[in-house]
Amino acid sequence: MVEQYNTSFNLEAEHYLSAKKLEEARRSGVKLIGADYDGTLYDKKEPPYDDHLRVIRLVDEVSRADVDFAIISARNTTLHVPFRELASAYSQEAGRPLTLWTSGGNGMNLSRVTFSAEGQKVEPIFTNFITPDQAELIVFIFDQMFHELGIEPDARNVAFFKAFLDRDLPEDLVPRPHRQLVERYGGRYFAEAVKVTTVLPTSKEQQAECIGYLRQRLEGFGFNIGWGGIAFADVSRRMLDANGKPIDGKVLVLETILARSNFAREQVTTFGDAPNGNDMGLLGFPKSFTNAQSFNKNGLESPPFMLKIKDSPVGTIHEAIRYLTS
Incomplete structure (x- = not known):
């Protein structure tokens, strides 16, 4: 090597x-x-x-x-x-x-x-489609995370998602069941055909704590947790080859x-x-x-x-x- x-x-x-x-x-x-x-x-x-x-x-x-x-x-x-x-x-x-x-x-x-x-x-x-049932599971874990850790998502980014949900969103990007799922959460979460996103807290330390929580509870179901060091975490289905x-x-x-x-x-x-x-x-x-x-x-x-x-x-x-x- x-x-x-x-x-x-x-x-x-x-x-x-x-x-x-x-x-x-x-x-x-x-x-x-x-x-x-x-x-x-x-x-x-x-x-x-x-x-x-x-x-x-x-x-x-x-x-x-x-x-x-x-x-x-x-x-x-x-x-x-x-x-x-x-x-x-x-x-x-x-x-x-x-x-x-x-x-x-x-x-x-x-x-x-x-x-x-x-x-x-x-x-x-x-x-790489996330089914409505999978999206429901992911959102359930998001809710558990905030409850168990006693933290709240960044308010500014919640407002961004809430406003975005008011737009005309194409079905190929946001299927109707996914949109209906997250509309009741007021912008805390955003579900798309290929990923479900949660807004994270403002604190980097709390963000890292959230990522650890999500990886522990979702990776076993075949999901990837994406985090770029910002106040969002994306969950998508892991893609595997024939091996x-x-x-x-x-x-x-x-x-x-x-x-x-x-x-x-x-x-x-x-x-x-x-x-x-x-x-x-x-x-x-x-x-x-x-x-x-x-x-x-x-x-x-x-x-x-x-x-x-x-x-x-x-x-x-x-x-x-x-x-x-x-």
């Missing part, structure tokens, strides 16, 4: 090699861009990259270069609802259709979505697209901001790039390759994608 090292001790070499690898990827030709969303294509704290429309324009540029684009996000409904609304308006104003692959819940679903003057066409490819080993959802998304499109692995270029987190599989492809500046990997020549940050981390990703497809 190759001994891992931390890239922060080798920045100059990492940045040099990344530029070289990006040029090689451009010369060899790209047929598919696969990218994480938050922290990669979008950042609500980093203007001007706090605008979904900027991402939509980038997707359109890539599409017009005859390259497919796949957005593979941890978020699902809370991203795809506003994104679809904006993409529909953009397509109509531009006077041309826009097609892309979309995935949420860290690879728990995959759709091919086309926006045009006729409206939206959503072609579901796969969904019973866990499947990385983001990898499954890309492999599914490659198989359906008859692309080779060498024709996909991927981008993410969490190489030691939920983008690990996504950034394991041969032509993978990250805006993270400190992470562990197997060696200098191993992906992902570290982009040198220019104006901003997300802006650096946008620039790299434009360079690849120009």
Whole structure:
């Protein structure tokens, strides 16, 4: 086994090699861009990259270069609802259709979505579906957790979910039984086709306590507990291969697209901001790039390759994608 090292001790070499690898990827030709969303294509704290429309324009540029684009996000409904609304308006104003692959819940679903003057066409490819009964069980455990630990969820994020439930939510993202289940909880929980989310307390210490509680009680039922160090915890069904080993959802998304499109692995270029987190599989492809500046990997020549940050981390990703497809 190759001994891992931390890239922060080798920045100059990492940045040099990344530029070289990006040029090689451009010369060899790209047929598919696969990218994480938050922290990669979008950042609500980093203007001007706090605008979904900027991402939509980038997707359109890539599409017009005859390259497919796949957005593979941890978020699902809370991203795809506003994104679809904006993409529909953009397509109509531009006077041309826009097609892309979309995935949420860290690879728990995959759709091919086309926006045009006729409206939206959503072609579901796969969904790692949580049944209404499973959603009921998860919500029951959430309720038990707050009661037994004697804590309350963050009020601001509860208000966010409560307001979101007032929107027109597509059935492919939020089936009616799932919506009816959580409406009675006033925004504490949010159930989607592929995951059920609880708002956590504001305190990091209490958040960690909640995650420990949920893992102890739900992992035995075949669920994954997702937590990014923020006041939300996502519960999704664990995906296993034929040998019973866990499947990385983001990898499954890309492999599914490659198989359906008859692309080779060498024709996909991927981008993410969490190489030691939920983008690990996504950034394991041969032509993978990250805006993270400190992470562990197997060696200098191993992906992902570290982009040198220019104006901003997300802006650096946008620039790299434009360079690849120009």
